[in-house]
Amino acid sequence: MNSIREDHHEVRLVRHPDGGLRESDLEVVGAPMPVMRPGCVLVRTTHLSIDAAVRLRLDPVSPPGYLPAFAPGDVLAGLAVGVVVESDAAGFAPGDVVQHAQGYRTFAVVDPSDAALGGAGSLTLLDPALAPPEVHLGLLGGTGLTAWAGLHAVAAIRPDDTVWVSAAAGAVGSVAAQLARLHGCRVIGSAGGPEKAAHLVDRLGLAAGVDRRGDLAAAMAAAAPDGIDVYFDNVGGDHLRVALDLMRPFGRIALCGAIDGYDDGAAATPDNLFLATSKNLTLRGFRAGAFADRFDEARAELAALWRSGDLELELAVHHGLDAAPRAIVDLLAGRNTGKCVVTLDA
Amino acid sequence: MNSIREDHHEVRLVRHPDGGLRESDLEVVGAPMPVMRPGCVLVRTTHLSIDAAVRLRLDPVSPPGYLPAFAPGDVLAGLAVGVVVESDAAGFAPGDVVQHAQGYRTFAVVDPSDAALGGAGSLTLLDPALAPPEVHLGLLGGTGLTAWAGLHAVAAIRPDDTVWVSAAAGAVGSVAAQLARLHGCRVIGSAGGPEKAAHLVDRLGLAAGVDRRGDLAAAMAAAAPDGIDVYFDNVGGDHLRVALDLMRPFGRIALCGAIDGYDDGAAATPDNLFLATSKNLTLRGFRAGAFADRFDEARAELAALWRSGDLELELAVHHGLDAAPRAIVDLLAGRNTGKCVVTLDA
Structure with missing residues (x-):
């Protein structure tokens, strides 16, 4: 050799x-x-x-x-x-x-x-x-840009929104959850296991951390008694079904990923998609590259938040x-x- | 008595x-x-x-x-x-x-x-x-306003779009299909049975009429070999699955109704929703009442098209x-x- x-x-x-x-x-x-x-x-x-x-x-x-x-x-x-x-x-x-x-x-x-x-x-x-x-x-690459684009370009978050981020201990999710919190939103994160759920509150400063391995629907309903305005979906499947149930009228869902189905070929599919019609919901799939014209703006914001220590x-x-x-x-x-x-x- | x-x-x-x-x-x-x-x-x-x-x-x-x-x-x-x-x-x-x-x-x-x-x-x-x-x-009530809102306020149709309207022989569908055609779009309609499918072309002037009772996926792929930009969904279920497969990047889906599931409690759900992410698709559920601020505009357009005989x-x-x-x-x-x-x- x-x-x-x-x-x-x-x-x-x-x-x-x-x-x-x-x-x-x-x-x-x-x-x-x-x-x-x-x-x-x-x-x-x-x-x-x-x-x-x-x-x-x-x-x-x-x-x-x-x-x-x-x-x-x-x-x-x-x-x-x-x-x-x-x-x-x-x-x-x-x-x-x-x-x-x-x-x-x-x-x-x-x-x-x-x-x-x-x-x-x-x-x-x-x-x-x-x-x-x-x-x-x-932060300044695909991970941060995806989080930023999903919140701002796709879901158009507003400070008074209640936002759910799934896989919030993951790469994109942890940035998205923090960005939404820094924007003034009430943020609920979900992740696998009680340690990760606690971490979301203790370390990332979210309003609530939900362990997805339990009764997800019940835990989310408890964490968001008044429903949610925005769902940043990294998981798909059952998570998306629970989100559709919880969405307030005119809610927005950013379909970022569906890791639930990556290994199975297809995620379990929500059987309540009709709620999109009855509640005037928008589900928008996206890949960050679709918003390349806003990457400079996004990178500047992400870099400033990182340098200030606000965004971990x-x-x-x-x-x-x-x-x-x-x-x-x-x-x-x-x-x-x-x-x-x-x-x-x- | x-x-x-x-x-x-x-x-x-x-x-x-x-x-x-x-x-x-x-x-x-x-x-x-x-x-x-x-x-x-x-x-x-x-x-x-x-x-x-x-x-x-x-x-x-x-x-x-x-x-x-x-x-x-x-x-x-x-x-x-x-x-x-x-x-x-x-x-x-x-x-x-x-x-x-x-x-x-x-x-x-x-x-x-x-x-x-x-x-x-x-x-x-x-x-x-x-x-x-x-x-x-x-035309000037819920039916026409729903068709108009779905095309213009929700899907934002453009004259160069290829548009699929399902249940196109129905009340909302037949108005939506004609409105899209009058806007300059290439319109494919689907309906139940060969007579209805022929009617869509012969009577409503659509580019193609598809019988949903056959192999819907194959028939739609033949009618839209280059894919579709907009899907006006009155049916849900399998129709939505076929549409997700056919959508071009950045396509828009107006979720108007899901008659497929009305009698069953829940429509069969598409197992390919992840395509929304990979193709940057938007699915937007709506009820016409959400766009009441545009009803005057819509009624004026619908009434003019009806009086001129362009819209049947x-x-x-x-x-x-x-x-x-x-x-x-x-x-x-x-x-x-x-x-x-x-x-x-x-």
Whole structure:
């Protein structure tokens, strides 16, 4: 085995998961160094963002409109931060810290003109003085932008709203819950287990924390006796059913994710969607990239809140690319709090 | 039996339906003449609007946010046109033609300050010279206003949109389909049976008519090979699932009704709601009353289109209050084309 093969590693799909993702469905292997191409940039990845949505591309077919599915043997892709090693692209020089969408590999050759991941994954120069890489990936990257877009561009939260955020101990959820609280909303968070539920109140300052593993409908009704105006949905299925029941007239639901169904192919579906008609509700699905024209505004607000200490970025950090398969599996199983990042620093 | 009891009749709920509504769940009975009250108006009903939504109030509990359920023995309520017999309210005089929400009875005592049916059911003076009662109830009443609001206020149709209207041979659907066509959209309608499907093209001028009783997904995919931008949903269930599959990115769905589930308690639910997220779709439930501030604008447009002959109001007319139970059952079973009205003229 030559030195180049030892230096470059990739996370590949071994087989499409049969139901729940197992670590053995993925493998971390040595591979030839990626070959530089004209107009491109060679990046050494230092931080990889682990996002639940990668699961959507592991089945034979991904949901229509979403990024294409991976085939067995394909290298996974995801948001990452790295350092430019070699550049043939204007505006990028060796040593620059950049964000790109070719994570899950030690080295990546990135074409700056390729706008993957709906705008959030374009090759972007980062300011390392502004914030560390984890914050760029979390608050100022897809995670924070998704939370911001769901609250402001999709649900149009107002200070007097009662807002429910599900998976509120997760990456997007914990940012969304805090942002809504800082906007003046009364925020109820839900998460798996009593520790996480307590954490939402004690650490994130939410008005209430609900353990989704109990009687979710009863617990939510108790936490929101007057109903909710906005539901930020990261879970789908039963959570969405409970939300439809609780929504006040003219309520808004931001459909951000449906992790409940990622491993099963389809989430349990709410049987009370007719409430949308009787209560004049809006359900709006979104991916952050649809609001790329507002990313500057969003990043400025998120960065200011982070620098002031008002907004906390919770991190779950794993070390080394070998830890990536386990990190994905744990994330999908709910064994994770905050933004999940794998560091690849040598 | 005295003469007054013979003069006044009411449609009452006998028992909550066990699944599908049967005529025997309702009864038409003679009853004492309603007693005038101060500030009110006594109206002799001449035209009763039969709307599928009345079914939502026949179960023991109606959907949250909707009008309350009827109990056995209650008189049904619905939009109606009538003539003022006696008035103790300013602005209303004997002989005036009015619309109100106390249908399903020969005589009604109506309080002008009571805004039932979300704004559309308030006691309203009609101009009989402008249009006949059926047109006031259909195009210029809840039916037309619902179609207009769903297209313009909810789905925000644009001339280059491809629009699918389900139950397009029905009251709201046939108006919505024509309005979208007149706005410049390419309109596909679906309805039950080949005759209705052909009617949508031949009579309403739609681009395509689809028989929902066949393979709906295949027929819709053939009729809309490039997908659809807007779905005006009167059916719910499988129709909504097919629509989610066909929606183009950033498509809009107006959730107007879900007749599929009215008789079953809950419509079959789409298992592909996650497509809303991956395709940035908006699903917006609505009742026309939410847009009462735009009713004047809507009525002016609808009246102009009707007078010019561009917009056709299809009618299914039944005669006599005794025909009302059968009319509701037929409407829910899909044995109806156009706006269903019962005439009560003596």
